Amino acid sequence: MASLPSGLHVFYANQVESLAAQLALDLALFRGAEGVWKPATIVVPNPNVKDYLRASFAEAFGAVANLQFCYLEGFWERHANRPLLDRTALLGSVLSVLQDPDIAREEALQPLTAYLEGEPVDLKTIQLGQRLSHHLERLLLQRPDWIRSWDRGIPARGAEPAALEAWQRALWRRLRRAWKGLKEPPLPLIDWLEDASFPRAPFPEAVFLFGMSHMAPVFHHALAQVGTRASVRLYLVNPCEEPWDLDPGARPAGSGADASPDGAPPEGEDPFALHSDRVEIILQRWARPAREQLRLLAGLAQGDFLGRFEAPAGTGLLPRLQRRVLASAEDAEPWEGPDPEDDSLRVIPCPSPRREAEAVANLIWDLVQHSGGDLHFGDIGVLVPAAEQEAYQEHLAAAFRSAHQIPWARAFGASRALHDLAEACLLLLDLAGSDLSRAGLLRAVSHPFLQARLGATPDMWGQLCEQAGIVARLDAAETEGTYVEGGRWTWDEGLTRLALGRFMKDDEVMEELGPMGQPLGRAESPALLALLGPLAADLRALAQGRFSLAAWEERLDTFLRTYLGPDPGSASEGEAEAFEKVRRALQKVAQLQVPGLPGVALDFQALRRLVKGALEALMADSALPPGRGVQVSCYTPLRAIPFKALFLMGLGEGLFPGTERPDPLDLVASSPRRAGDVSRPEQDRQLFLEALLCTRQHLVCTYPSREATTGEALQPSPLLRDLSETLGGDMWQAACLPEQPLHRHDLSQFPDLQPHPQPHPHPHPLPHPLPCHSPAARREAEARWLGQHLRRETGQRDLPRHLASAGGDAALQAALETRVAGCGPIGEAEAPPPSRLRLTLRDLRRWLECPVQGGVALRLGVRSQEEEDPADVEDVPVDSSPLDQWWLLRRSFWSAASTHALLAAPLAAAYAQTRRGLESQAKAPIGPLSQGESQRHLDTLQAWAALVGDAHGTQLHRFGAGLPLETQGLPLEDHDALMLDAAHPRGPVAIQLEGLTEPLRSGAFLLLSTAECGKEGPKERDRLASLRAWLGHVALCAAGDCVPRSARLHSAPRDAGPAVWQLPLPALPQTEARALLEEWCRDILAEEAPRLLPIEALLASRPVTDLADWIQDQTDQDGRATLTSFRGPVPRVKDLEAEDLDVGRRRLAPFLALQAQWERA
Structure with missing residues (x-):
């Protein structure tokens, strides 16, 4: 016999x-003498509430056993003796009805069939099926009276608009007919x-439901039905005392005086007049879901209906606010000012x-440090908006790591093993449905999970795919109907080239493979062939065909076991468990087929x-085991769980509460509201209210107050504005701190670094801004403080980039290094310079053209933004890039x-031969798209040939190492690399200068151009090209070949006549040439913060007076950049500080002086 009375009881x-x-008391009464041996069923909203209850029971009973936890939906499925209509x-x-061809003959369902055409x-x-099933499920839970009307064939009362109601009614009746013929x-x-089967359902003798913030009205009635034969006990959070708690006679006897005749909840925005019995803004705007649910349950309760309220003690703002929520504003206590x-x-x-x-991490450390042992990290929770959960968790991880x-x-959320597995699975599924682009496939196999599972090392695969001409699509069949018919640039063609090039012997005579190009072979080829070939084929095979759900499950399971399955010999328990969870999630897809x-x-x-x-639902709904330390989550999982200190982050406008997206198929949302209807913003407001009620000592709310890119001020969440209105101006001012500094190293966070800080007029007891407990931020602040004092002592001069150049003895240098070392974004200890450094003539030229772009490329080895990463190519070319066209022309001419x-x-x-090489790498179009471009190029080549004449005697001069690319095939005259000495603040550096000159014939460097020249000579673009010749001339003079030379420019513009212009290059003494090169090398090494100095400003026909304004007037749009400074690894260089023009004039004085000597040849 049950030890608890039957009926629906509400606490x-x-x-x-x-x-x-x-x-705990009810559980003890229920178990009686059997104690923990008697099983008990407890329904909870999420795993975290289960963990909280387990911990509470362990403290109360000393042992936790035989507690069967489940969720509300699972509770019905577990005890149903008939198959229930769940969402699956x-x-x-x-879906079955929508694919039935007979629905096309039903006139009422024409809106559906029209959409599916x-x-x-x-x-x-x-x-469409997902949206319709979601809305039908909502109707079943929130509008059961409409379902009853539809079953009788009559329109639902109050459902609007009528046209929407009509076809949804027809769809429901069509579903009823489909189910009618089923065995079960x-x-x-x-x-x-x-x-008739419901009375025989095997429900337990007692059911405990804990922490259900709001349930659909159908669940209320269902629990009341279970209560006729078992003890059903609900434990709900309600923010405030209700009228009947003060006057038991005021308890509502039913669902309200305005209840409709069919028993449905009353309609209206405030059917229970909640705004009239409590005037607090936060109760009116945040508490409606909980308070309406309590009133809906009042008429169904068959036993206890008891409230237990406890007024928080204390004089602080938080307990005052909690008491204000609990009791009427008429009982509000006076406030005596900030404490x-x-x-x-x-x-x-x-x-x-x-x-x-960072502010949250510092406050957590500060609270624990000053709590006297009363507050532990496990007593603290941090809640973030669900939409920004991943971003906030990354920031918190870094901040917690920095704060001790x-x-x-x-x-x-999902465990790391499950998250990585599901992410890799999604990558492969997206790839299977795509055109198998090079970028997509290489991006997939570069995923850490796939890389570890497949043993891939794809670092060089991008270059290998580029050389093999692999762009997209599997084989020739997929190129039919495109302009690249015949299988060009497909995986089949590229992998064939790699296979032949790798496995054929070197001495075999290998003919060209038609238009696809020569075979290739590199050490990385076998791994790429072994993995990407089968993977591409299997991905395409997976995406072909149209199958039943059961067949799809089998196909997916085979594919995932092949490429993502854990290794039985080395996989951890977590990895094996994650894979089984993914398999079960895929099995649920097959369960959509109703027998x-x-x-x-x-398809x-x-x-x-x-x-x-x-898979996305699996990652979102997975429970993590309880961890030690600060608990971080979005709002829903930790709802109603008490914390001594709670931090609510991301309370910015538009972040929290979330917004409700209108859905034109939502019949409930477009019809009059009923009690118990809860929107997305209402859910978030109630979550915020529950967080406020469940905080015991410290509640901290933070929000982003500045727009990330513009720095414009952002408004806080409406929830904070409601809170401000509730507290009133004085209390709100006491609670709200001023905006925190932009950087963690701001000196205002370290009082000892400010001997005479300015007093702040804010009434809050903590200083402004908050104290900082990050050792890394402390080091950065000390470096900032040191820099400010050094600047003040040196007359506000810029400090040197290298500490060694600041002077001083060894002790001072060591002290400075200790202070600055490891300061993160402030700066790191300068690494000692290499004793030997290799530079090329190309590096030197790029630096002279633009110290910013050339310097960054030289120091960091980064590629230009225009130089696309081979692994990022996704589309076949429809034209050649300007750089590739210029390379093609020069390479063809000099060949x-x-x-x-x-x-x-x-x-x-x-x-033709050179172009085939570009085409084989998918860098130039083929077929009709190439004809116009090819003809223009041939015209240019013939015009250059007429200008250059006999090429006999043309050669290249090479210093040290270096392979000619565009000038391949010309004779080479080798010289030793130029060894130069460059002084550095931390010691001398030996510079090894290498590289190739421009082609040289009879003392003239031969330059090619397609630009039109003016009457007085070449324009800025070609004058810039003469820098190549001049650098080669200086290098030859520095090597001892000190003879006069010239730069000969051959211009063949498309829309103007050809011309040849010549620039004399007088001989330089060897010592002068070496001194010039060494001076440039010293400038490169000693350059502190390079400023923008485009060489075009020095070559401009009209003198530039204001460099900054001149730069702003230039075009930096993609494909139309007018300056070399706009092409390189550094983006948005217009924002950088401009250099003094005199610096460039001094640096390039000999070269600039020659520009007035151009003459027509």
Whole structure:
């Protein structure tokens, strides 16, 4: 016999601890003498509430056993003796009906059939089916009276608009007919409650439901039905005392005086007049879901209906606010002004989410440090908006690590093993449905999980795919109907070249493989062939065909086991468990097929949407084991769990509460509201209210107060504005701190670094800004303080980039190094310079053209933004890039010149061969798209040949190492690398200068151009090109070959006549040439913060007076950049400080002086 009376019993309180104590008492009464040996069923909203209850029971009983925890939906499925209509069966039924060709003959369903016309039919079926099943499920839970009306064939009362109601009614009746013929039709919960099988359902003798913030009205009635034969006990958080708690006679006897005749909840924005009995803004705007649910349950309760409220003690702002919520404003106690010891409630605006995280970490350390042992890290929670959860967790991880390694744990979400596995699975599924681009496939195999699972090392695969000409698509069949028919630039063609090049012997005579190009072979080829070949084929095979859901499950399982399955010999338990969870998630997709209904068949595009939804839900709904330290989560998982200190982050406008997206298919949202309807913003407001009620000592709210890019001020969340209105101006001012500094190293956070800090007029007891407990930030601040004092002592001069150049003895140098070393973004200890450094003539030229772009490329070895990473190519070319076209022209011309035959036929042959190389790498278009470009190029080559004449005697001069690229084939005259000495503040550096000159014939450097020259000579672009010749001339003079030379420019513009211009290059003494090169090298090494100095400003025909304004007037748009400074690894260089023009004039004085001596040849 049950030890607890049957019926629906409701217990509510403003503190979760009171509810947990009541549940513990009821549990003890229920178990009686059997104690922990008697099983008990407890329904909870999420795993974190389960963990909280386990901890509470362990403290109360000393042991926790035989507690069967479940969620509300699982509770019904576990105890149902008939198959229930869950969301899986509902979606599967809707899909089956939508794919039934007979629905085209039903006039009422014409809106659906019209939407499904045209491709992609299966994908549109899935998209529509998911939305319809979601809305039908909502109707079953919130509008059961509409369902009853539809079952009788009559319109639902109050459903608007009528047209939407009509076809949704027809769809529901079509589903009913489909289920009618099944052996075991799935029953909606409302039908099961009235079915003859319900009294025989094996419900436990007592059910405990804890922490259900709001439930659909159907669940209220269902629990009341269970209460007729078992003890059903609800434990709910309610923020305030209700009228009947003060006057028991005021308890509502039913669902309200305005209840509709069919028993549905009353309609209206405030059907229970909640705004009239309590005037507090936060109760009116935040508490409606909880308070309405309590009133809906009042008429259904069959036993206890008890409230237990406890007024928080204390004089701080937080307990005052909690008491204000609990009791009527008429009982509000007077406020006597700010308390210097009160730190219970704070609102902190921060310039960025990163500064939010740093402020939270510093406050956590400060609270624990000054708590006297009363507060531990496990007593602290941090809640972030769900939409920004990943970003905030990354910021918090860095901030906690910096603040003495604060221990923390994610309270909800997927484990790392599950997250990585699901992410890799999604990558492969997206790839299977794509055109198998080079970028997509290499991006997938570069994922850490796939890289570890497949043993891939794809660092060089991008270059290998580029050389093999692999761009996209599997084979020739997929290129049909495109301009690249014949399988060009496909995986099949590229991998064939790699296979032949790798496995054929070197001495074999290998003919060209038609238009695809020569075989290739490199050490990385076998790994790429072994992995990417089968993977590309399997991905394409997976995406082909249209199958039933069961067949798709088998295909997916085979594919995932092959490429993502754990190694039985080395996989950890977590990895194996993660893989099984993914498999079960995919099995749920197959369960969409309802036995007895017509089969659902889908193509891969539609199936991928289902699988992605299942995997994303798996990552979102997975529970993590309880961790030690600060608990970090979004709001829902930690709802109603008490913390001594709680931090609510991301409370900016638009972040929290979330917004409700209108859905034109949502019949509930477009119809009059009923009691119990809860929108997305209302859910978030109630979460915020529960967080406020469950904080025991310290509540801290932070929000981003500045826009990330513009720095404009941002408004806080409406929740904080409501809080401000509730508290009133004086209390709000006491709670709200001023905006925190932009940087963590701001000196205002370190009082000892400010001997005479300015007093701040803020009434809050803590100093402004908050104290900083990060050792790294402390070091940065000390370096900043030191820099300010050094500047003040040196007359506000800029400090040297290298500490050694500041002078002073060894002790001073060591002290400076100690202070500055490891300061992160402030600067790091300068590494000693290399004793030997290799520079090329190209590096030197790029630096002279632009010290910013050339200097960064030289120091960091980064590529230009225009130089696309080979691994990022996704599309076949429709034209050649300007850089590739220029390379093609020069390479073709000098290849023909190397045979001394600058005639039409040799030029055309050299051009065709060179172009085939570009085409084989997918860098130039083919077919009709290439014809116009090729003809223009041939015209240019022939014009150059006419200008250059006999190429006999043309050669290159090479210093040290270096391979000619554009000038390959010309004779080489080798010289030793130029060894130069460059002084550095920290010691001498030996410079080894290497590289190639421009082609040289009879003392003239031969330059090629397609630009039109003016009457007085070449324009700025070609004058800039003469820098190549001059650098080669200086290098030869520095090597001892001190003779006069010239630069000969051959201009063949497309729309103007050809011309040849000549620039004399007088001989330089060897010592002068070496001194010039060494001076440039010293400038490169000693350059502190390079300023913008485009060489075009020095070559401009009109003198530039204001360099900064001149730079701003230049075009830096992609493809139209007018300056070399706009092309390189550094973006948005217009924002940089401009250099003094005199610096450039001094640096390039000999070269600039020659520019007036151009003459027509």
